[in-house]
Amino acid sequence: MSRKRHVRDIDDLEDRPLLEVENLKTYFQTGHGIVKSVDGVSFDLERGRTLAIVGESGSGKTVLSRSVMGLLPPQNVIREGRVRFGDVDLTNASPQELRGLWGAQISMVFQDPVTSLNPVVRAGRQITESLRYHLAMSRQDAKETAISLFRSVGIPEPENRMQWYPHQFSGGMCQRIVIAAAIACGPKLLLADEPTTGLDVTVSAQILDLLNRLQQERYMSVIIVTHDLGVVTGRSDDVIVMYAGQVVERAPTTTLFRDARMPYTEALLKSAPRLSNPSHTRLHTIPGNPPNPANLPKGCRFAPRCPYVQPKCREEEPPLRQAEAPRHWYACWYPVGTPEGVRALEENQAAGVPAAMGVV
Amino acid sequence: MSKLVVVRRVLEIIVTLVLVTLVTFFFTSKLPGNEAAVICGPAGPACLAKEGALLYLNHPFFPRYLHWLGNLFSGTFGLSAAPTEPIATLLKQSYPITLELVIFSQLIAIVVAVPLAMYSAVRPNKVFDRMSTAATFATLSLPAFIVGPLLRYFFTVKLPWFPGAGSTMPSIGVNPAQNLYVMFLPSLTIAVGSIAVYQRLLRADMIATLEEDFIVMARAKGLTTWRILFRHALRPSTFTVMTVGGVQIGSLIVGAIIGEQVFGLTGLGYQLVLAVTKADLPTVQIITVIVAVAYILMNLIIDFLYTVIDPRVRRARTT
Ligand SMILES: Nc1ncnc2c1ncn2[C@@H]1O[C@H](COP(=O)(O)OP(=O)(O)O)[C@@H](O)[C@H]1O
Ligand SMILES: [Mg+2]
Numbered sequence: 041m042s043r044k045r046h047v048r049d050i051d052d053l054e055d056r057p058l059l060e061v062e063n064l065k066t067y068f069q070t071g072h073g074i075v076k077s078v079d080g081v082s083f084d085l086e087r088g089r090t091l092a093i094v095g096e097s098g099s100g101k102t103v104l105s106r107s108v109m110g111l112l113p114p115q116n117v118i119r120e121g122r123v124r125f126g127d128v129d130l131t132n133a134s135p136q137e138l139r140g141l142w143g144a145q146i147s148m149v150f151q152d153p154v155t156s157l158n159p160v161v162r163a164g165r166q167i168t169e170s171l172r173y174h175l176a177m178s179r180q181d182a183k184e185t186a187i188s189l190f191r192s193v194g195i196p197e198p199e200n201r202m203q204w205y206p207h208q209f210s211g212g213m214c215q216r217i218v219i220a221a222a223i224a225c226g227p228k229l230l231l232a233d234e235p236t237t238g239l240d241v242t243v244s245a246q247i248l249d250l251l252n253r254l255q256q257e258r259y260m261s262v263i264i265v266t267h268d269l270g271v272v273t274g275r276s277d278d279v280i281v282m283y284a285g286q287v288v289e290r291a292p293t294t295t296l297f298r299d300a301r302m303p304y305t306e307a308l309l310k311s312a313p314r315l316s317n318p319s320h321t322r323l324h325t326i327p328g329n330p331p332n333p334a335n336l337p338k339g340c341r342f343a344p345r346c347p348y349v350q351p352k353c354r355e356e357e358p359p360l361r362q363a364e365a366p367r368h369w370y371a372c373w374y375p376v377g378t379p380e381g382v383r384a385l386e387e388n389q390a391a392g393v394p395a396a397m398g399v400v
Numbered sequence: 401m402s403k404l405v406v407v408r409r410v411l412e413i414i415v416t417l418v419l420v421t422l423v424t425f426f427f428t429s430k431l432p433g434n435e436a437a438v439i440c441g442p443a444g445p446a447c448l449a450k451e452g453a454l455l456y457l458n459h460p461f462f463p464r465y466l467h468w469l470g471n472l473f474s475g476t477f478g479l480s481a482a483p484t485e486p487i488a489t490l491l492k493q494s495y496p497i498t499l500e501l502v503i504f505s506q507l508i509a510i511v512v513a514v515p516l517a518m519y520s521a522v523r524p525n526k527v528f529d530r531m532s533t534a535a536t537f538a539t540l541s542l543p544a545f546i547v548g549p550l551l552r553y554f555f556t557v558k559l560p561w562f563p564g565a566g567s568t569m570p571s572i573g574v575n576p577a578q579n580l581y582v583m584f585l586p587s588l589t590i591a592v593g594s595i596a597v598y599q600r601l602l603r604a605d606m607i608a609t610l611e612e613d614f615i616v617m618a619r620a621k622g623l624t625t626w627r628i629l630f631r632h633a634l635r636p637s638t639f640t641v642m643t644v645g646g647v648q649i650g651s652l653i654v655g656a657i658i659g660e661q662v663f664g665l666t667g668l669g670y671q672l673v674l675a676v677t678k679a680d681l682p683t684v685q686i687i688t689v690i691v692a693v694a695y696i697l698m699n700l701i702i703d704f705l706y707t708v709i710d711p712r713v714r715r716a717r718t719t
Contacts, residue, residue: 139623142622143623150617169621173621174622205712207711
């Protein structure tokens with residue numbers, strides 16, 4: 041009996057990035073009005089590169105990653121903009137076409153590994169089902185492939201562990217299984233939504249190293265979503281900083297760490313725990329809360345919490361502007377490290393603006 | 401399951417059985433009437449004395465109970481009162497009918513309720529969900545003693561699609577098709593009450609399951625809705641249904657009594673009613689105990705099913 045493959049093959053377009061997201065908007069219609077979770081996000085990603093999406097909790101990272109993939113349930117969702125993946129327009133793809141891509145060409149690793157695995161299905165089956173469905177492998181081939189996947193994500197005694205149920209594994213091991221399931225069919229793009237939140241520091245570093253290794257071995261493009269800038273140091277090529285559903289800064293990782301322009305990025309950098317710091321170092325937290333995406337402020341969305349805030353910020357929304365460094369973009373009227381920015385901060389400190397007082 | 405758990409479980413069952421038989425015997429022996437009088441009918445006092453001695457009627461409660469229990473465990477179950485014959489013979493003829501009725505009715509209920517519940521859960525509060533929920537809700541207000549006669553009237557008399565009451569029924573081993581053909585309407589009578597219960601519970605659990613992260617992950621794997629529903633969502637959604645299914649066995653017995661009456665099937669329910677009307681106390685006692693034991697067994701089976709369905713329970717039991 042010959043089985044049918046369920047894969048939508050894609051062609052890379054010449055000279056174009058693998059993934060291009062253009063002005064993507066994702067709104068939810070709720071009883072409390074329209075929630076603008078993702079509000080005009082654009083970026084692109086080359087084959088084999090890693091992009092980090094960073095922002096506080098609630099800034100729309102999860103919605104963005106699911107929206108890129110087309111994974112949001114259709115009810116109450118308004119999705120605009122364009123997502124191109126290879127030669128496929130994901131925003132116009134049929135459900136059938138999407139299914140041929142999901143798990144086969146685009147995969148996702150979720151935030152909570154323990155709840156992302158089906159508690160009543162053996163670990164091995166959760167890997168082999170994609171192999172059998174997408175790649176039409178025989179039972180035996182799928183089993184052998186799953187064992188070697190288990191081995192490559194660092195699960196000891198893979199033959200034996202295939203038979204285990206998720207609750208028999210630790211959180212870190214569960215995340216390895218989720219990763220094995222995600223890469224099983226050899227996707228070109230892997231989205232990881234806070235893959236290490238909830239894992240302890242050592243395990244979390246191991247998981248990130250594993251993702252990095254797999255990415256290089258398999259020449260995948262990876263989008264790694266996190267609320268912790270410390271996580272992405274040295275592991276991603278580019279960083280996007282998100283605030284209230286928008287991109288507020290975008291830059292190659294080294295540029296961003298050296299030369300952040302957006303006050304929000306600066307605040308995030310200060311709040312990032314460094315592995316080198318002794319664990320009792322007090323973390324700088326950003327005062328205040330992100331705005332309610334159902335009721336966004338006028339002007340810059342960060343203005344109410346910004347140490348640099350000026351009257352203009354509360355009136356006009358700053359567009360994404362190009363900085364001097366290549367591929368560095370930011371959205372701010374009074375950028376950090378520029379004469380206007382320095383003046384704005386000094387004025388605010390002199391005037392005793394609360395948001396400016398914590399900044400040294 | 402570890403040895404300790406098994407031992408505890410067995411002890412529990414023994415205690416329950418003792419209590420069940422004790423309570424049954426106690427209450428039925430308090431019923432008005434005298435078994436010996438029923439057996440002897442118009443026969444004289446000599447007969448009364450002889451039968452009374454056989455039934456230990458002149459003994460105190462506990463020896464009488466132990467004597468009765470002895471009959472129960474020897475498998476002869478003693479003699480029925482009217483007519484006098486071994487109760488075991490009666491049971492042998494009637495229990496397969498009731499067992500089949502209960503199983504068949506539950507299969508019908510599951511086959512109808514599961515797809516309804518699944519489809520409703522996939523699109524909750526949409527037209528199909530509202531209609532199926534309303535329809536099953538309507539059946540909740542239709543007790544078996546109404547459904548049974550209605551089904552019999554419409555489908556054996558008005559539209560003679562099914563054999564009428566009292567048709568000869570070969571055992572399922574001999575002629576399964578004919579057997580199921582006769583059993584269908586009585587089983588449906590009992591099933592109607594279960595469909596609504598199963599549909600609603602499964603729908604609610606299924607809606608909750610479909611919100612789980614592992615369902616999002618299954619979708620992200622590109623699996624079809626069909627696979628996600630059957631391979632990932634169904635099993636974790638069945639806990640409530642199973643628990644309630646176990647408790648429901650009582651109402652199934654009531655359903656069986658009515659179904660057997662309406663369609664003239666000589667199952668346990670039919671025999672129970674007959675024994676009650678004849679004041680045949682020994683038969684009533686035995687059938688009552690059998691129902692209670694069926695209830696215990698059913699819940700034991702369900703406990704076991706939990707461990708099959710949910711590996712986490714399996715581990716909780718062993719540690
Ligand atoms: N299904 C939904 N309906 C309404 N609002 C939603 C829904 N999903 C997410 N949101 C809102 O969108 C915002 C962004 O959420 P999310 O993407 O989960 O943030 P993050 O992943 O960055 O923590 C939040 O304010 C959240 O309340
Ligand atoms: Mg999130």
